[in-house]
Amino acid sequence: MMKRVLFGLVAIGLVACAAYASFYIAPEERTMGAIQKIFYFHASTAWAGETTFFVCFLANLLYIWKRIPQFDWLGVTCAEVGVACITVVLITGPIWAKPVWGIWWTWDARLTSTFVLWILYICYLLLRTLVDDPDRRALLSALFGVFAFIDVPIVFGAIRWWRTQHPAPVIMGGPDSGLEPTMKAVFFFNVAVMHVFAAFLIMERYSLEKSKHDVELLQHESEAR
């Protein structure tokens, strides 16, 4: 218990440090000004969300293969935390886009694929509420999770072929892309912090899922007696 509280405090402390670094250490962007600061939070949350969905995909595959309930708990946990991260991304994105692009939203490749990703994992969570048998629920949602994860790169490819407006990647982009060194350091610090924070949320939600399972088990036992 003590360890969890300590980890939680460290994670929250790190988020505060990341916010401080974004506002006071990173230099202000020349053309966009202060609104660019949202990039540190927006992009790093997106990276953390995508990592979380990747872990969810691995957990789904492992559940299909091994049928160990712990992988199912990890799957649902990661899906929920991922949806929370992408919700933040979908809120912070338009806040940045309105002053910079002049519009809240555009149906560009990255925006649309992120939106579809978010909808797919909401459907994944919805599916879980509609199957009563726990083993069936775990298997069916794991299989849908595999379908959903594989679909997202295809959505991205299809819409990029069609049209795209999102700024070209500044991280790992072309030869002319890139960030100023302090900005880059602050950005990667934010990415690391968001991953730590997502890991904290996953651990907390996982222990909740475990407790839920224990309660269900106790209920079955008491009913059997």
Next chain:
Amino acid sequence: MALLANAAVLLGKEVRTEFRSRELLSTTMVFVLIVVVVFSFTFDPTTNESRRFGPGLLWMAFLFAASLMLQPCFLREQVNDTLGALRLAVSDPFAIFLAKICANTLFLLLTELLMLPVFAALFNVSFRVQLPGILLTFFLGSLGISIVGTALAVISAQARMRELLLPLLLLPLLTPILVVSTEVTIRLMQPEPYLEWQGIGLMAGFDVVFLTVLWLFGEYLLEE
């Protein structure tokens, strides 16, 4: 080889079952017609406007129709308790999927081809010159819808609120097919039509990827 032989026999069964009643085909066709007519009230259906909005409207109608059409394909087996017998009858459970996918593609393609002249007449657009391109687009699009739809029909058949769940799971997964098939059809409806091979490649890629996923994981979907 045994897989294909099993799938062919099962496909025969699916086609016979449908053509005895023709319930699915007639209902789907009427549904597509209603969607097309209802959508036409939302814009001014001149030839130019129809060229812009028509393909999207057409594919939306096909997608909605498919989400209704795919529902009974596994539900029928579940209600009659024949899925277990089907599993025992085939050496590879993928044969069941292959047969259902082929049947669904065939029914969907048939609906699309019968609705195409009606759409062309109602919206004053001509498809005659681009017919091979249209056929290829319709085939790849219908195949993609059927592959994903058949897999999700098994999932939704085992859940509560299954009628609502299938479109919920299916429509977001089919975003790439909707985007690409609409864009390819728009180009085929231009005054100087051409076939966008990149789009055709994307659709074929989608079909191959999801057919492979279904081949790898299909047997888990049919577990008792």
